[in-house]
Amino acid sequence: MSGPKVLPALVLALCAACGGGSTSPDAGPGGPDAPPVACPDPASAFSWPVPTGPIDVPAHDSWKGEVSTTDPFFSSSSFSGDEPTWIKFSVLLRDPTRVYFQDSSALRFHYEFASAHLPPLAGMTPAQFDAVSLHAAGQEVVLGAVLVPPAASGVRELGVQLVGLDAYHPQFVKTIFDLVVSKVLAPAGTRALYLPVTEQARCAAEAQAWFEANGVPLGTADRWGDGNACYAPGWAVGRLVRSTAATIDAEYLAGAITADDIVLLADAAPAEVPPIAGLLTLAASTPNSHTAILAQAYGMPFSYLRLPEVAARADALVGRTVVIGTRTEWFDSRACEVTLIDVTDVPSADLAAIRALKRVPVLAYPAKVARGAIAVDVDDVGRSDARTVGGKAANYGLLRDVIPAAAPEAVALTFDLWDAFLDQVVPGGGTLRAAIGARLAPHRWPPDMLALDADLDALRAQIRTGATFSPAQAQAIAAALAGFDPSRRLRFRSSTNVEDGDTFVGAGLYDSFTGCLADDLDDDAVGPSACDPTEPDEQGALRAIQRTYASFYRRNAVLERLRRGVDEAEVGMAVLVTYSYPDATEAANGVATFTRHGEVGFAWDTVVMVTQVGATSVANPADGSTPEVVELGLGTSSQTATLRAGSSLLPLGANVLTWDQDYFAFAALFDQVADAWGVGTFTLDFEYKLLTSGQLIVKQVRAVPPPDTTVDVTPYLAHAPTRLCVYQGESSDVFAIHHAKSRWELDSKNTWLTPAAQAQSLLAGLDATVHDGAGARVQQAGAPDSFAGFTHGVAGEVLTDTLRIGTAPGRFVLSADITPRVARNERPVQTLGEQWLSLGVTWDTPRWVLDWNGLPAQRREDQVPLTSRCPDDPLDITGLPHVERTVTVGPITVQTAYYWPKPPRGPIAGYTAPLVRWDETTITGLTASPITLRGYWSQSYRPAHHNFGAEYIFEPGLEDGLPPAVLAELVAADVRALYVREDLDATMLIIGLDGTLRAVP
Structure with a gap:
């Protein structure tokens, strides 16, 4: 299994149950809202649920008893090749020695196969099939699927899922798991995991220790995800704090988390988060959740850190002040890049200026005005009427105009009713409006959270139960809703003039409620509800309206209005009324x-x-x-x-x-x-x-308000140690790559990238190591001006630092192609390693190379890109393509192996892969005993376009630990290095001690 890993979202999809949902023949009763039941204790006694014995199942080309992980019976949800494949199976409980793997490309559902080809289940209706497959009582067959990572991913795993709406006993799971795995022919070293479906997940998690101890490792298909997931692109600066979905709200109230903090959640995001600077999670969340929609509107970065190295870096930065940035690639919205930069040591004045770039703007909204009526048919409103009926109702008017068959009739309760409700006199004297004003008056941004929360609790309670509509208002509301069937439930949906506009969404800040007009029109206040007999109490329309009104003072809504400078006298709650759909x-x-x-x-x-x-x-x-x-x-x-x-x-x-x-x-x-x-x-x-x-x-x-993409922000370069090596890709030839082979430790300044800053070196210090072309390395460290011949230059957007390094025979030029301006929605804080960096060398004496015609020539200048991903850095090679090549010319054979990065997606797919890590190279026939090379310095690689071949230079003298006797043998034979080209016609040349090239004898 080698190649790209699966799409993050799609992987989650494949971890799917085979029961529930009326859109397929496998449908059965769903279970997501069922109350939790006790999970089977793995230590409890277990016996097989039915008698067993052989069952005769006629052979048929629709099923197999064993499959390989590349069997054509495996199916996929798309043709892209970067998704998992899966095959469905059935195990008859009365013969638990056999597995029936169905042709899942032709028969996608268990019922289609089992009812036609398994005699005990033949001819069953879907309902009968569900009865014997989805519940423990009367179960005759267990259904499941085997999932395999994308064939090109290189991940040697497979997953087993078992379908069922009742929790399986762990020993039952182990029996079926072991049986199924034994029937799957997989490459050596493939690890099998149990991937519980939704209905089995809770109880499987409770028994995880037992499963692990008994050879059934648990997992989720999310483990095969390709990279992090971006739910909202953006950037933020703040203290990174750790929390959980269950505790973030209480920690915010207590002041342990503030609006200036970036929160790292140990799990998935909750339904709602308070105003914070940024959100990172260690478990997948739901796309298009209210949290994600609000984050998009705020420009608040929100990402799931699936990659272990990114999650580990975030964890290491907890308690530090950081800048985070999340963004997707223009060519592939699924490709998510997450950047974390430690800015704790940035000068306070600079940090304050960076924070100012992220200051939340004052909210633009249409101030509410009276319409002259407490209600209006939504057919008579449009988008410009948000000032009288709120954004949601105004936008619904457009739906009624354009697609009336898909947007059923509706009524809007206007701000006139809201204002009349607030003007009522409440017990103790004064108006409800005055009481609200008195509660809110002490609070400014940022507020005392505990005091604000207490005041808002009191306000909501007063609106829900302490205030009431007058008889005249109640009568007017009933008249406005007379066009609805009073015996059908109605949905009273919040519609404020500070949400659903062109500049702000406000998703999830306010609540909507269901009510029954008939409950208000009858002569009593006693249940059950006239619209829903299962409701023991009346659920009146007036009650629903008051609850919707009360949600105007939900904490997060008020916080957002406070920090955005909203005038409470100009805003309010209108209501969109539609039928409710049970x-x-x-x-x-x-x-x-x-x-x-x-x-x-x-x-x-x-x-x-x-x-x-x-x-x-x-x-x-x-x-x-x-x-x-x-x-x-x-x-x-x-x-x-x-x-x-x-x-x-x-x-x-x-x-x-x-x-x-x-x-x-x-x-x-x-x-x-x-x-x-x-x-x-x-x-x-x-x-x-x-x-x-x-x-x-x-x-x-x-x-969905667009981000401000005005390009007028001067970026800030944050101090960050940067380690660079020569990029071994298509950008330069193999001689330049080898001659300029070097390692650079750069220590950048903290500075705004102003013209004045660009006029000086961006480096506070550097540590450079190069090789001298004669088998020795040269190293020097210090401030830039401590290097001989140091000069700094500016040519447009390219900054150069020129210097000499110790005794190395050349002049080295470090070039940085900087970005002088970024857009307002882009991360303004950058590091030196993110710039396009390259190295030019002018040698004191010319060096031998092969020209474009493949003939020996001499040149004095080499140019190579630099990269922060060095071949000898720690690297998880799981899933990386492993390349092995062998070239033989005359008596010399070179066997080399190395790794490429994971292939990209989108329009750049089919690119030319660079080298990311060496495995090893073995050279035989050059010396008496084979030479093995593993290091960065001794091996150089340059791919041909689209990797149709490659060129190499191998210089054993630069390998650490080379035996002196071998080195002496090479010197005696006048051999410094080997040049190798592998393509249709393999080429190998010997590079002598003086750099000249000659044929292999």
Whole structure:
């Protein structure tokens, strides 16, 4: 198994249950909202649940009893090749000696296969099949899947999943696990893991110690993820603090965490986080969660640190002041780069100036105004009416105008009603408005959190229960809602004038509630609810409105208004009223981001749909489930749909919606809304539902404010020791790479990259090691001006430091191609190692090389790029392509082995791989005994384009620990190095002690 690792999101999708969800033949009753039950104790007595004996299953080309990890029966969710493959299997409990691996490319669901080819299950209906496969009582067959990392990943693992809605006894799991693994033919050294599906995960975690002790290591398919995950790009500066999803809120209240801190969570992000500078997690979160949407709006970096080395660096920086940056590549939104820079030692004045670049701007919003009515039909409002009905209701008016069949009728309760409610006289005298003002008046940014929280608790309680609508107001509300069926539940959705605008989203800051108008219209206050008999108490509409009003004073909402300078007298809560859709009527729900690319000559829209089955929340799932992610491309002449991740509540191979009709049907609705929204480039956020009746519902649209990309920020260079080596890639020839082979330890200054700073060296000190071309290394350290011949130069955006190093026979020029300005949304703090750095050398005497015609020639100048990834740095080689080459010319054979980096994705896929690490090189026939080289100095590599061949120079005299006798033998034979080229016609030349090249005898 060698090649690129899987996409992070898709890997999560493949860790999917094969039960639940009505969109596939494997469907069965779901379990995410079921109350937890006691987990089986692994130490408890266990016996096989049914009698056993041989079962005759006729051979058929749809199944095999054993498979290899490359068997064509394995299936995948896409054709990209960078995703896991999987094969489904069945084990009949009455014959637990055999495994039936089905052709999962042709038969994607267990039911399709088992009901046709396993005699004990033949002819069963889906319901009957569920009854004997998903629950412990009456179970006759256990279903599962084997997952294998992408074939090119190099990760020698496989995962086993077992389907079931009831927790399996650990000893039962071990029995099936061992049986299945024994039937899979995998490369030597392949490690098998148990990957519990959603319904099994909690109990498997409780028994993890037992599993590990009994040879069943646990894992998740997320371990095969390729890199970190960026939920929100951006940058931040602050103290890095450690917390958890369960404790962050209490720590914020206590002042242990502040709005200026960057938080490292040991787990996934909670449904909501208080205002902080940045968020890093050590467990995957949900795309398009409210936390992610708000982070995008704030420009707050939010990333999951999947890579162990990045997580370890973050952990080591806890307690330090850091700058973090998260960004995705333009060509691949799944490629996430996370940068952490320690700025604890940056001068306080500079640090204050860096913080000022991240200061939250004052919020622009339309001040509320009276409409002259407490309610209005949403058909009569548009986006410009946010000042009277709030952003959510105003945007819904656009949905009603453009896609009325998908956006059912609605009413907006205006700010007139809000203001009238606040003007009521409360017990003790004075108005509710005055009481609110008195509670909020003492609080400024940053507030005393405990005092603010206490005041807000009191305010919300007063609005919910201490205040009330007057009889006249209640009558007016009933009249405004008369167009709705009073016996159906209504949803009262928050719609403020400080959210869902062009500059701020506010997702998740406010709450919405469900109410029943009939409960307000009857003659009593006694339940059950007239709209839902299962509710023991009345759930009146007035009660729901007051609860929605109270959410205007939720802590995070008020904090955001405080820090953004919002005038409380200008803002308020309107309400969007629609029918509520009971959970049982939802087939699916989701959130989508729609980007209209308005560039001239580029007619293309992209849509990312994050969808989950039923009513299980996409934004903030309570059960730990992961949603499906589908990316659509919409052009004038073509459309594409790509599955990025599958729902963990569905079987492998199943989709939440009908593929691909439903996805494009929703996209067509989004496209119509975008046409009416405006022109140019913009991004919209949609919430949608698919009802069990088949109706498509678009319940919300809002703009995702674009970042400020004005390029006018002078970057700051932060002091950071930088270790550099010569880059062994396609950029220069192998002679330059070998002649200029060097190592540099650079100590940069803390400085703004102003023209004045650029006029001086950016280095506070350096430690350079080069080799002299005669088999010896030369090293010198000190301040730049302590080196002989030191000069500094500026040529446009390129800064140069020229110097001589000890006795080395040449003049060395370090060049840094800097970025003099960055955009306002880009990380302004940089390190020297992030600049494009190169090394030029002018030799005192010419050196022998091969020219472009392959003929010996002499030159005095070499130019090579430098890289911070040195071949002898510690490196996790798991999954890296291992290259082995053998070249023989005459009596000499060179066997070399080394590593390339993981292949990239996107338009740069198919690039030319550089060397990242040497394994070793063995040279036989040159000396009496073989020579083995492992070091950086003695081996040089330069790839041909697209790696169609390579050139090497091997100089044994530069290898540490070379036996003196071998060195003497080489000197006696006038051999300094070997030049090797491997392509269609192998070439090998001997480089003599004087640098001349000659043929191998």
